[in-house]
Amino acid sequence: MQLQFLGTGGGRFATISQKRMTGGFRIDGIDGKNIHVDPGPGALVRSHQYGLNPRKINLLLVSHSHTDHYNDAEVLIEAMTQGMTKKTGHVIGSKSVIEGHEDLGPSISEYHQQKPKVTTLLAGEEIQDGNITIRGTQTHHGDPTCVGFNIKYNDFSLSYTADTEYFPELAEEHKGADVLIGNVIKEGERKIKGHLRTLDFKQLIEEVKPKVAIMTHLGVNLIMNNPFQNTRNITQETGIRTIAATDGLTMNLDQHLG
Template sequence: MEDFATITQKRMTGGFRIDDIDDKNIHIDPGPGALVRSYQFGLDPLKLNGILVSHSHTDHYTDAEVLIEALTRGMTRKKGFVVGSLSVIEGHEQWGPSISSYHLSKPYVSVLGVNKSIKWDELKIKGTKTVHGDPTAIGFQIKYGNLTISYTSDTEYFDELPEYHAGADVLIASVIRPHGERIRGHMCANDFLKLIEEVKPKMAIMTHLGMKMIMNDPESEARRISEKSGIRVLAARDGMKINLDEFLSPQQSLDEF
């Protein structure tokens, strides 16, 4: 089971942050450990402005409520933004809701579906399609100025997937297994290679790695994909920080943990 990567914490499962984008700090898919790892790597949850949750699986939403408490100053202020799939916010069949109505009472909340967009000041956030266990699961494409960041979340490869992430400068994807080892609802490294070759981002990042990927030297997989695609490809590491100044602003960064 790929859940063992979460259970064993062979790699951290706190999601990732995009900081200083339109003067906002956004935490995406805050799974187990997001709060503790934020402090570990010098990131203040009290300075969050928004939280995005792609679907109702524990490794993507577990720390959402405590981060909401941080961005609302202990639920004392009406502030911050929470964006999630239907299952996360309202619940869908056996999935969710993943965040209590109490915690949703203070931030501004949006349910995002496939090809639906919201505008948040100068940010545009679009929901992208996935094929995953949670039928309402989405990825996110975030646009600000001339910067586009796309995140597939958990999904298997399907023919239209590149269309949803077209134009991405930075493409972030959940890649569970190495080489061509596929499991339902997830991408393997060869699927990611195919996606990169279609989307042609300036940078691509493999994250949310499964146990087989972790034990199979993900950095070598990233190098292999990079050599075949001609695109810079990184395998996310615990505490990794990527400066996005080559795409837009020297202040922007992406933090993975």
């Protein structure tokens, strides 16, 4: 299994400036399937740039209806369904992404929902796709339907917070994760509504105790203020290897199986 980041920037200004790419990430070779998570602006272009075939996607996961998470979903659906000619693939998204919620979404048109299997995922719900179990995790975010994703395959568990601020029950949502991926917008003490700070992510790591933690979806200020020093400090203080993801970073997940 391989994890590859097609973008590690997040938030409006990182997206607009492209200080970091915003294409989400891929998990390839899990139960023989390839998963693309949160395909923001550039997901298609970056897939080709890093040698990943978008026509080989089997599952597309979209956490919520903010542009930096859903922008390239429709074109990836076209790739996944061979130009909308075949009924194939599986799209899993929040209520706002699939159905729309108040003034948000739907982010995927009825046309693009015709060919793949489409599932609306709520926090706490589980979806089975072959031997892969995908559970929606609770968030506190501006899109109230936003869900994170806990992906389980055999004894392996990868958990993705999506966009959320810290709340006391967050660790329980990601309990048992071997790999914990957190969307972290900024460093420092000032609380930012609906998002994690580096100190929040450190607390989450201490509570979840994954084998490895990865910080992505970085805001402009964090990008400019050396995210690597932040993760070095977190690693030293928690004893858990913590990585600040970079665009194109590839990791072999097989070492974390079992």
